[in-house]
Amino acid sequence: MSPKQPPPIRIAAALLTDAAGRLLLVRKRGTLAFMQPGGKIEPQEEPVAALVRELGEELGLAVPASALRPVGRFTAPAANEPGFTVEAELFAITTTARPVPAAEIEEIRWVEPAMAEDLPLAPLTRHHVLPLHRPAVGRPAARAPEH
Template sequence: MSEDTRQIRIAAALLTDARQRLLLVRKRGTAWFMQPGGKIEPGEGPFDALTRELREELGLSASLEAARHCGRFAAPAANEPGFTVEAELYALPLDVKPEPAAEIAEIAWLEPGTASTLPLAPLTRDHALPLWLFMLTEISR
């Protein structure tokens, strides 16, 4: 199997509420908490994929005008051993209550200033959380 076929392209969101809490999800049959989002289908743009996933998984709509593209990040895939996820991350404010649907088994909120005891996917642990913490420091300036 080539290096390219061992990569999974996804779009994911740093969703924060008015209290600056970060929303994480756990999909059915997995132990890891991660950002909402999912795989980018062939011919689909990253933000289009994210919009589709947020609607399917949490009943949310997303506006490109409200989104902030944070960059592309790679990490070992949490649920597919030997694979790497390459994620386009977007920060989005959340002003409605998410409703878990589709494959989402559980949601969790991370509070600013508290350590997480949740099992976190590598992308979340290594990239999303540090980015969220950096964004919190920018807000407080």
């Protein structure tokens, strides 16, 4: 008999880029892996609302829901919860605002896609986000207002 697999952790995450096409990655306090900004979707919360909330809490960004462009839903092993998977609703956004690490975020980095490969990355970032980001560089994306 195999052990029962725990339910996936539902998250909303941002493929957040700047005007130069660099990707923003975050590292939570007490962890090693860099990942997309975002977080867990609360019960009864819509993914877009969760991401707007998380971007405000984690990075001090005031992002209107209308600025988020849906990319898709992706599943990967959780970076910080062994034995769990994340089911991520991924949204793209380009911003000129300056994010500031807050809440549980210890470090943020703007990275070129090739540079990101050398960092310790969450599985979602390495296997889904980076391959999506490479062809997206140079393509216009929704913009968040400057704050």
